[in-house]
Amino acid sequence: MDQPPENRWTRRHLLSLEALSKAEIEFLLDTADSFKEVSTRSIKKVPALRGRVVVNAFFEDSTRTRTSFTLAASRLSADVIDFSEKGSSVSKGETLIDTARNIEAMGVDILVLRHPAAGAAELLARTVKCSVVNAGDGAHEHPTQGLLDLYTIRERFGRVAGLKVAIVGDIANSRVARSNLWSLTKLGAEVIMVGPPTLLPRSFESLGARCVHDFDSIIGEVDVINMLRVQFERIKSSQFPSVREFTRLFGLTSERFSRCKPDVFVMHPGPMNRGIEISSTIADGPNSGILTQVANGLAVRMAVLYLVTAASV
Amino acid sequence: MRTVYDETDVRRTIATLTDRIAAAFSGEALLNIVGIRTRGEVLARRLAEKLAGRGFAKIGRGVLDITLYRDDLSEIGPRPLVRPTEIHIDMDGHPLLLVDDVLFTGRSIRAALNALSDFGRPGAVRLAVLVDRGGRELPIAPDFTGLMLKDVPKDHRVNVKLKEIDGRDEILVEPRG
Numbered sequence: 276m277d278q279p280p281e282n283r284w285t286r287r288h289l290l291s292l293e294a295l296s297k298a299e300i301e302f303l304l305d306t307a308d309s310f311k312e313v314s315t316r317s318i319k320k321v322p323a324l325r326g327r328v329v330v331n332a333f334f335e336d337s338t339r340t341r342t343s344f345t346l347a348a349s350r351l352s353a354d355v356i357d358f359s360e361k362g363s364s365v366s367k368g369e370t371l372i373d374t375a376r377n378i379e380a381m382g383v384d385i386l387v388l389r390h391p392a393a394g395a396a397e398l399l400a401r402t403v404k405c406s407v408v409n410a411g412d413g414a415h416e417h418p419t420q421g422l423l424d425l426y427t428i429r430e431r432f433g434r435v436a437g438l439k440v441a442i443v444g445d446i447a448n449s450r451v452a453r454s455n456l457w458s459l460t461k462l463g464a465e466v467i468m469v470g471p472p473t474l475l476p477r478s479f480e481s482l483g484a485r486c487v488h489d490f491d492s493i494i495g496e497v498d499v500i501n502m503l504r505v506q507f508e509r510i511k512s513s514q515f516p517s518v519r520e521f522t523r524l525f526g527l528t529s530e531r532f533s534r535c536k537p538d539v540f541v542m543h544p545g546p547m548n549r550g551i552e553i554s555s556t557i558a559d560g561p562n563s564g565i566l567t568q569v570a571n572g573l574a575v576r577m578a579v580l581y582l583v584t585a586a587s588v
Numbered sequence: 589m590r591t592v593y594d595e596t597d598v599r600r601t602i603a604t605l606t607d608r609i610a611a612a613f614s615g616e617a618l619l620n621i622v623g624i625r626t627r628g629e630v631l632a633r634r635l636a637e638k639l640a641g642r643g644f645a646k647i648g649r650g651v652l653d654i655t656l657y658r659d660d661l662s663e664i665g666p667r668p669l670v671r672p673t674e675i676h677i678d679m680d681g682h683p684l685l686l687v688d689d690v691l692f693t694g695r696s697i698r699a700a701l702n703a704l705s706d707f708g709r710p711g712a713v714r715l716a717v718l719v720d721r722g723g724r725e726l727p728i729a730p731d732f733t734g735l736m737l738k739d740v741p742k743d744h745r746v747n748v749k750l751k752e753i754d755g756r757d758e759i760l761v762e763p764r765g
Contacts, residue, residue: 283666323656
C-alpha cells in the first residue's frame with residue numbers, strides 16, 4: 276500500500292532525541308504500540324529481524340537497559356551478542372573505534388552502545404557501516420529512556436501536549452533529563468527542571484525548560500514528576516552538600532507527596548535510591564508508573580531496533 | 589482489458605463472494621473471520637455483517653498486520669508503520685476465513701499464515717479474496733474469489749478502493765509507479 280512520506284521511518288541510527296522531529300517521535304511511539312501487542316501473545320516473538328545480529332556494547336554498568344535491549348532483540352528473532360568492557364581488549368588499551376570496527380567486521384547489523392563519553396554513539400555512527408543505537412552517552416542523551424518515558428506518559432494521560440512535567444534532582448549529570456526535555460517539549464508538554472543550583476545549570480532555560488530551585492513551589496501544579504537518581508558516582512562533593520539535606524529539599528517524601536495533585540504520575544528511570552530521592556511508599560504506590568516504564572521500555576526498544584534496520588536508506 | 593469497476597460492480601462482487609462463503613460453512617458453528625490490514629480488514633468486516641444477516645450466529649473477528657512477517661522485510665526501504673494485530677478469538681480447532689483484497693504473488697498470504705500460527709491452530713484456514721489477479725509466486729490458491737482478472741500485466745497493479753478508507757468503492761487496474 277502506498278503511504279504518505281510522513282508515515283515512514285528513514286533513519287539508520289538512533290543517536291539523540293534532539294535530532295528527531297515531532298512526527299518521527301510520534302511514529303516511533305505508534306510503532307511501539309504495535310510491538311506492545313507482541314508481548315501479550317502466547318508466542319512472544321515475531322520474525323522481523325531473523326538473521327540479523329545485534330551487539331550490546333556496554334562500557335558502563337547497566338541492568339535494565341541491557342536486559343531490555345537483549346529481550347527486545349530476541350523477541351524480534353535477532354541474534355544477540357553481549358560485549359562488555361571488562362575482560363575485553365578494551366582493558367588492553369584498544370580504542371573505541373577499533374573495538375567497534377572489529378565487532379562490525381564479524382557481520383553485525385546493529386550496535387547498541389552505552390558509553391561514559393558524551394558523543395560516543397555519534398562518533399561511531401560516522402565510522403561504522405552498521406546501525407548505531409545510543410543506549411546512553413555520558414551526560415548527553417539516553418534516547419530510548421526518553422522515548423519510554425514519553426510513551427508511558429502518553430499511555431497514562433492519552434496525550435502529552437499541555438501536561439506539566441517536573442524533572443527533579445541531579446539534572447546536571449543526567450542524560451535522561453536531556454532526552455526527556457527534548458522529547459517532551461517537542462510534543463508540547465511544559466518541562467520544569469527542579470534541583471539545587473549546583474546540579475541545575477541555568478543553560479537549561481535556553482533549551483526551553485523552566486528552572487526552579489524550590490521543589491515545593493511547583494509541587495501542586497504538576498501532572499508528572501520524574502525523580503532522577505542521585506548519581507553518586509558522577510557527583511563531585513562540592514555539588515552536593517549532604518544526603519539528608521538533599522532528601523529534605525528535593526526528595527519525594529510522603530509529606531511532599533500529600534501536596535501533589537491527586538492523580539499525579541510518579542516516574543523514576545531507575546535504579547532507585549529508596550529513601551533518598553523517593554520514598555518507598557510512593558515508589559510502590561498507586562501513583563507510581565515505575566514498573567510500567569520498564570515494561571514499556573521493551574516495546575519501545577523493539578520498535579527502535581526494528582526501525583533502524585530499514586535497508587537501502 | 590477492462591480497467592475500471594465501479595460501485596455497482598464492487599457490490600455485486602462482494603455479494604457473489606458472500607454467496608460462495610455462505611454455501612461452504614455451517615451457520616451454527618463458530619466461524620472466525622480475519623482480515624489482513626488494511627483493506628482486507630474492511631472487507632472482513634463487510635463479509636461478517638452480510639453473513640450475520642444470513643443467519644451466521646457465531647462469528648469471531650480479528651485483524652492481522654503482516655508487516656513483521658514479510659519475506660522482503662530486509663529489502664524494503666523506509667519502514668512503514670506497523671499497526672497492531674488484534675486476534676482475541678477462540679481459534680483452536682475452529683474454521684478460520686482469511687480475507688484480503690487482492691491476491692497476486694501469494695507472499696502476503698504466506699506471511700499471514702505464519703502470523704496466524706503464532707496465535708493458535710485453526711481447524712482449517714480458508715482464503716477469500718475480492719480480486720484474484722493471477723501472478724502467483726508461491727503454491728497458494730484462494731477458496732473464494734469475487735472477481736477473477738486473468739490478463740493483468742505484471743507491471744500493472746490492481747487497486748481496490750473501499751468507502752471506509754477511500755471514500756468510494758472501486759476497483760482500478762493501473763500501470764505501476
